[in-house]
Amino acid sequence: MSMQSSGSLEENMALEASLSLPVAILSPFRNPLCETSRAAILKEINTTELRLRSLYAQLNALAPVSLLPAELLTRIFHLLRDDRCYNKDTRLPFWITVTHVCRHWREVALSDSTLWSGIWDNFPMCTEKWLVEMLIRSKEALLDVDLRKPSAELLRSVAFHPSHIRSLVLNCLTGSPSNESVQKLLMSEAPELEELYLGPKSLITSPPIVLLNDLPASSGFRLFRGQAPKLRSIHLYQIHIPWAYLPRCTLSHLSITSSSDGVEFSPLGEIGALIDVLENSPTLERLTLDHCLAPVSSQPRAVSIVNLPRLSQLTLSGHSSSVLCLLESFHTPALLELRLLFVATNSVEVESWPTIAPSALARFYRTRPVIFNHLRIEVNHYFDWPMAEVNVEGRSSFATPIVPSSATHNTFVSLEFEDRSHAEADSSRGIISGVCAALRTAELASIYVTIPGYVDGPPFWTQLFRKCASVTELRASGDGTVPLLQSLKPQGPPSPASPGIRQEDSEESRDSLDAPNPSFQDADTPGPAPVLLCPNLTVLSIDRLDFQYRQSAEEPDYDLIFELVGRRKHCDAPIQKLRISKCVVSSTQAASLAALVPTFHWDRNEDSELDSDGD
Numbered sequence: 324m325s326m327q328s329s330g331s332l333e334e335n336m337a338l339e340a341s342l343s344l345p346v347a348i349l350s351p352f353r354n355p356l357c358e359t360s361r362a363a364i365l366k367e368i369n370t371t372e373l374r375l376r377s378l379y380a381q382l383n384a385l386a387p388v389s390l391l392p393a394e395l396l397t398r399i400f401h402l403l404r405d406d407r408c409y410n411k412d413t414r415l416p417f418w419i420t421v422t423h424v425c426r427h428w429r430e431v432a433l434s435d436s437t438l439w440s441g442i443w444d445n446f447p448m449c450t451e452k453w454l455v456e457m458l459i460r461s462k463e464a465l466l467d468v469d470l471r472k473p474s475a476e477l478l479r480s481v482a483f484h485p486s487h488i489r490s491l492v493l494n495c496l497t498g499s500p501s502n503e504s505v506q507k508l509l510m511s512e513a514p515e516l517e518e519l520y521l522g523p524k525s526l527i528t529s530p531p532i533v534l535l536n537d538l539p540a541s542s543g544f545r546l547f548r549g550q551a552p553k554l555r556s557i558h559l560y561q562i563h564i565p566w567a568y569l570p571r572c573t574l575s576h577l578s579i580t581s582s583s584d585g586v587e588f589s590p591l592g593e594i595g596a597l598i599d600v601l602e603n604s605p606t607l608e609r610l611t612l613d614h615c616l617a618p619v620s621s622q623p624r625a626v627s628i629v630n631l632p633r634l635s636q637l638t639l640s641g642h643s644s645s646v647l648c649l650l651e652s653f654h655t656p657a658l659l660e661l662r663l664l665f666v667a668t669n670s671v672e673v674e675s676w677p678t679i680a681p682s683a684l685a686r687f688y689r690t691r692p693v694i695f696n697h698l699r700i701e702v703n704h705y706f707d708w709p710m711a712e713v714n715v716e717g718r719s720s721f722a723t724p725i726v727p728s729s730a731t732h733n734t735f736v737s738l739e740f741e742d743r744s745h746a747e748a749d750s751s752r753g754i755i756s757g758v759c760a761a762l763r764t765a766e767l768a769s770i771y772v773t774i775p776g777y778v779d780g781p782p783f784w785t786q787l788f789r790k791c792a793s794v795t796e797l798r799a800s801g802d803g804t805v806p807l808l809q810s811l812k813p814q815g816p817p818s819p820a821s822p823g824i825r826q827e828d829s830e831e832s833r834d835s836l837d838a839p840n841p842s843f844q845d846a847d848t849p850g851p852a853p854v855l856l857c858p859n860l861t862v863l864s865i866d867r868l869d870f871q872y873r874q875s876a877e878e879p880d881y882d883l884i885f886e887l888v889g890r891r892k893h894c895d896a897p898i899q900k901l902r903i904s905k906c907v908v909s910s911t912q913a914a915s916l917a918a919l920v921p922t923f924h925w926d927r928n929e930d931s932e933l934d935s936d937g938d
Contacts, residue, residue, distance in 0.1 A: 380426060389427040396431045400438055407445060433460070440464040442481065444472055451477045458484065465489035465515055472524075478504035485511035485547075492520040496532050496562065506534055509564075512550035519546075522560035531581055533563045546570050566596035571603035575633075578611035594619060594645060598652060601629045611638040613664075616645035630654045640664030640739075643672040647679065656690050659719070659732050664739040673750045676740050677757035680713065683738060684761045693719035693734055696768040696793075700758075702751045702803065703775065711751040712739045713758045717766075752778050759787040769796040773866075774803025781810040785856055794857040798902075800866035808865070808883055813890045814854040855891070861899040863888075870908040881912050888919045900924070 383389055403418035410420045422432035432438055439460035443449075451474050458466075458480060468481055469492040478495075481488075482504040491513075496502055505521070523532055535544070546568055547554070556576040557569070563581070594616065601607065610631075619642070634655045639646045643665040650663065661683060667673045687693045695717035702711050719734045738758065742750055755778070770791070784807040788794070799808055870881035888898050900922040903913065908925070917923035 383425050384427065386425070389425055393431045393434075396428060397435050397438070400432055400435070404438060404441055407443065436460065436462040436464040440466050442466055442468045442470070444470050455480055463487060468492065470495055475504065482507045482511075485513050485516075487515055488513060489515050490518040491516060492518070494520075494522045495524050496521060496534075497524050502532070502534065509535065509546050510544075511547065513547040513554070514550060515553060516547065516551050517553050518556045518558075519554065520556075520558040520560075521562045522558075523562070531561050531563050535564055535568060544568055566593075566600055569600045571600065573606045574604045575606055576609045577604070577607060578609070579615045580611070580613040581615040593617065594649060597649075598627055598629055601631065602627070605631070606633055607631055608633050609636040610634060611636075612649070613638065613640045616641040616649065618642045619644040619648045627652055628654055633657055636660040638662040641666060643667050643675070647675075647682075650683070655686065658686065660735045661686075662735075662737040662739075664741065666741045667744050669744050673742055673744055674753075676750055677753040680738055680754070680758040681761035683736060684715070684758075687719065687734065687736070688763075691719050693717055694766045695734070695736075695762060696766055697771075698758075698762065698764075698767050698769070699771040700755055701771075701773040702778065703773070709742045709749065709751070710739065711754045712737065713754065714738075715758075715762065749778065752783070756787065764788060765790045765792060767791050767794050769798075770794055771798040771800075772804050772807055773800040775801040775867075776803045777806070778803050779806065781806045784810040788856055791857050792859060795859055796862040796864075797857065797860055798864035798866070802868065805868070805880065805883065808887060811856050811860070811863075811891075812883075812887045813894045813896075855894055855896055858896050860891070860896065862902075863898050863900070864902040864904065865906060866904045868906045870906055870912055880906075881908065885916060885919070888916065892919060 400418055400422065403421060404416065406417070408417045409415060410417050413420055422428050439457045442454055442457055442461075444454060454473075454477055464487070466481075466484060466488045467490040468488055469490070470477070470481070471494045473481075473493075473495055485508055488508075491508065493505060496505060521534075544567075546564070547570060549570060551570055551572060554570060554572050555574060557574060558576075558578045560580045561582065569577075597612075597616075601610075616639075629652050631653055634653070635657055637653070637655065637658060637660070639649060640663070646663060646665055663679075663683060665672075665676065665679065667676070684695075687695075695715040697714075697716040699714040699716075700712075702709070714735070714737045716736075717734050718731050720731045738754075740750065740754055751774075764787070770788070788810070797811070865884060868880040870884070888901065891898055898920050901916060901920045902924040903916070904924075904926045910927075913923075913925045913927075917925075
């Protein structure tokens with residue numbers, strides 16, 4: 324809506340001078356009167372252009388987009404800014420492009436200092452000059468700083484504004500002298516700071532970065548000189564700051580993650596210093612400590628009880644002794660989500676693992692009504708280290724400080740065990756036994772088991788799940804679950820022979836299973852009833868088995884599944900839905916199984932290699 328400009332008076336005169344012929348040729352034709360007239364006309368043209376621009380500005384001011392209230396425009400600009408998208412043509416943030424629509428929009432944007440308070444360098448055309456200009460335009464507005472590739476000069480500029488930084492996210496630390504500006508920020512008062520996140524430039528390859536290690540241990544120093552009254556969230560990733568330096572304030576979220584490559588962790592201080600921090604953080608709601616706890620002496624010692632009445636999410640990982648010591652020191656009546664990873668480096672620690680699950684689950688059972696209705700067991704190998712993971716999910720009803728009235732909450736417990744002791748004995752059996760002994764298995768509704776290798780025979784699984792009368796869904800994945808599947812067969816007289824993989828037997832065997840079977844005891848026939856595990860099981864999912872051939876088992880997987888489903892059908896405990904996934908199974912075998920159940924799902928992975936990737 325603007326007209327093509329013909330240039331100012333000065334520009335036109337300069338252009339004419341550059342294009343004029345040599346003075347010696349034109350001098351006879353020069354007329355002072357004409358020169359004066361030309362200058363007057365050019366001046367009038369320039370005045371007219373200025374007037375036209377003013378008229379166009381007035382016309383634009385009457386357009387609908389220019390009549391939008393400044394408050395509405397400001398809200399729109401903020402929403403676009405928070406989206407953090409950039410224009411692919413200008414390679415600038417999209418919200419900057421939008422503010423150039425008209426003069427009114429530009430004036431509204433420039434008048435709102437909070438619009439320029441997001442100091443981010445996540446768009447292609449971001450330069451140090453641009454970010455410094457943002458700092459200037461933000462004036463005294465609270466700053467949200469999120470930098471991933473800043474220069475040392477920019478960090479120094481940010482360090483001059485500690486008093487009005489609201490959020491400080493620095494994913495750029497390298498351990499170089501550029502961290503001096505970061506340390507200056509950490510040593511300055513931050514009365515408006517609410518969130519702190521520090522991480523290395525590379526989240527994968529960077530070694531831990533140690534900050535503030537040149538201060539004497541007895542200095543009593545605290546981050547931000549102890550003057551960060553609004554600080555609610557601290558996240559440190561691969562950043563080592565001594566526990567004693569953490570501020571004592573109304574934290575709601577504390578997350579510290581270090582390298583998991585080794586178990587001799589870089590010292591952040593004794594656990595006693597950490598406990599002192601937590602004792603002074605009664606408002607803590609989420610706590611994550613990943614591989615940042617130094618090993619604890621095996622000698623028994625008095626443990627302080629830390630009351631965390633609002634803590635709902637707790638994640639601890641590292642050396643078994645330190646994780647267990649810290650867990651035992653917490654009183655967490657409002658805990659809803661518990662994730663623990665125990666790393667053992669000797670056989671003594673491995674032998675203690677079966678007792679951990681009862682201790683972890685007891686803190687739920689003894690503090691509130693809780694029902695764990697889903698159990699997931701997974702045994703695997705991480706590089707050369709055997710790992711076992713047990714997850715239980717459920718719901719609990721109780722009042723919390725955050726929700727004063729009694730309400731129903733989702734509850735989750737994850738226990739992981741990583742054996743780095745290089746012991747020959749397999750610890751997974753004891754872990755699984757300990758978990759199932761601590762659980763009220765009669766309340767379980769679903770069970771997922773993933774085990775690639777042999778753990779124990781059918782009697783072991785029968786003993787574990789003998790009380791699981793409410794289980795309606797079971798998923799078995801891996802060769803190690805074959806004994807579990809064997810335990811699901813009703814223990815009684817043999818069922819008709821399955822058709823195996825022979826085409827000629829399939830129709831006859833299916834007819835025999837559909838017909839009355841005198842080899843099973845019916846309700847009116849005296850004699851012992853078959854022993855039936857999980858009598859209400861209706862959904863069975865099977866993954867990663869080879870139905871064609873098994874050398875180490877007593878029967879092929881296909882015969883096992885066919886007999887399992889057939890026996891349960893004749894015991895009035897039929898499988899209603901059967902899922903076969905990532906198994907080597909022929910179409911003939913699949914058709915035979917489909918005839919036994921109302922609903923059959925098969926991924927048609929016929930005669931192919933088993934997929935080695937996990938779900």
